[in-house]
Amino acid sequence: MKSNHRWKRRNLFLLAAGFSLGLNTLGLTNAAEAPLLPSTNHSITGPRTRLKGYWVGRKPVSPSLKIVVMAGHADSQGMHGSGTSGAAVDLRGAAPMDPRMRDELFWNQLVRDAVAAISKKRGLSVTAYDPGALSIADANDPRTNWSVARKRSSKGDYILEIHFDAYSPHGYGSGLIPALNRSLNSVDESLAINFGRFPRIFRGGLGGPRRGISILEIGMLEGDLEANLRNPKTREATIQTIALRITNALELGVGRKEKESSNPPPDEADSAPPTSNPQANSVVE
Numbered sequence: 564m565k566s567n568h569r570w571k572r573r574n575l576f577l578l579a580a581g582f583s584l585g586l587n588t589l590g591l592t593n594a595a596e597a598p599l600l601p602s603t604n605h606s607i608t609g610p611r612t613r614l615k616g617y618w619v620g621r622k623p624v625s626p627s628l629k630i631v632v633m634a635g636h637a638d639s640q641g642m643h644g645s646g647t648s649g650a651a652v653d654l655r656g657a658a659p660m661d662p663r664m665r666d667e668l669f670w671n672q673l674v675r676d677a678v679a680a681i682s683k684k685r686g687l688s689v690t691a692y693d694p695g696a697l698s699i700a701d702a703n704d705p706r707t708n709w710s711v712a713r714k715r716s717s718k719g720d721y722i723l724e725i726h727f728d729a730y731s732p733h734g735y736g737s738g739l740i741p742a743l744n745r746s747l748n749s750v751d752e753s754l755a756i757n758f759g760r761f762p763r764i765f766r767g768g769l770g771g772p773r774r775g776i777s778i779l780e781i782g783m784l785e786g787d788l789e790a791n792l793r794n795p796k797t798r799e800a801t802i803q804t805i806a807l808r809i810t811n812a813l814e815l816g817v818g819r820k821e822k823e824s825s826n827p828p829p830d831e832a833d834s835a836p837p838t839s840n841p842q843a844n845s846v847v848e
Contacts, residue, residue: 607791607804608782611759612738618763620741620752624721626817628750630689631715632678634671635726635771635778638707640664640697646671650730650785651793660793664697667784670792670802671725674781677806678725678813687813702770709774716742716775721750723813724776730785740765740778750816751777757812781805 636646646667651657660669675691682689694706702709712722722742728734738759741751747763758779771778782788791801814820 607788607801608737608758609786609788610736610782612735612761612780614735614738614761614765616738616755616760616762618741618747618760620747620749620755622746622748624748624750624817626819627688628817629715629720630682630687630750630813631692631711631720631722632675632682632689633692633708633712633722633724633776634668634675635708635724636665636668636671638694638696638699638704640668642698642700647727647729647734647784649727649789651789654730657793667727668697670727670781670784673802674725674806674809677802678809681803681806681810682813685810685814685819687810687817687819689813708776709770712771712776713774716744721748722776723754723809724771724778725809726778726780727784727788728780728782730783730789734780734783734785735761736780737782738780740769740772740780742775742777743768743772744775748816749818750813753812753816754779754809756815757808779809 636644639645640663646665647653648659649666652659652666660666672693679689679691692708692711694708694711696706699707701707704710708724712724716722728736736759738761739751739754740761741747741755741763743763754777758781761780765772769778788801791797811820
């Protein structure tokens with residue numbers, strides 16, 4: 564029981580720190596100066612995944628680990644696997660944020676760039692990758708996320724791909740789907756602590772993770788999260804707060820920021836029973 568309380572206190576500390584840093588980056592001194600922005604990160608991104616991931620990232624990494632941040636679906640617009648349009652477009656008939664792409668990619672790109680910019684200021688070795696074309700039919704084209712991830716991952720770089728999950732009832736919520744081609748490490752664990760963890764063999768093993776990509780689902784593209792992204796008054800603050808939460812997790816993962824405890828929660832130990840993999844929505848890849 565004490566372990567559970569300590570774990571909850573740790574997560575609350577991380578969430579509060581991330582939100583506070585987000586306000587400071589925007590030049591805001593308190594939550595009252597950020598109009599309509601929710602007061603905690605959980606209320607920004609919504610619920611975590613309902614699926615259970617029984618894995619722990621234990622392998623330590625170098626503080627100078629090279630991290631590549633990608634936008635999910637960046638090269639697959641207008642074809643299968645182009646991402647979710649979001650509840651506003653599909654259910655309420657709102658206009659897409661950019662007619663050239665699904666709304667998910669629009670937000671994926673903004674979060675990707677914000678994470679890279681903030682991480683650079685923090686001294687992390689983080690770069691953003693853009694394939695340079697919205698539609699690349701050949702997955703093996705050297706420009707695609709998959710091709711670059713396979714190459715960079717084989718060199719030991721950490722590949723993080725930003726996603727927003729489909730809206731209810733198709734989506735599952737926030738969480739990390741870790742890479743399958745390497746040992747799980749402290750960066751995987753830190754992101755999972757902050758956002759939640761999907762089963763490692765999610766849907767039998769997705770193409771991205773098989774090529775070295777850890778997929779981070781920010782949250783389902785609906786409700787307050789989508790409203791705050793679409794509202795011009797809260798958009799930048801929301802993106803920055805999400806990006807800061809990711810950057811904080813990366814800093815913890817590479818050991819650049821002290822954490823209270825490295826012990827995994829009791830229900831996510833290596834000895835936990837395997838989880839089933841119900842079929843997920845078709846827009847995760």
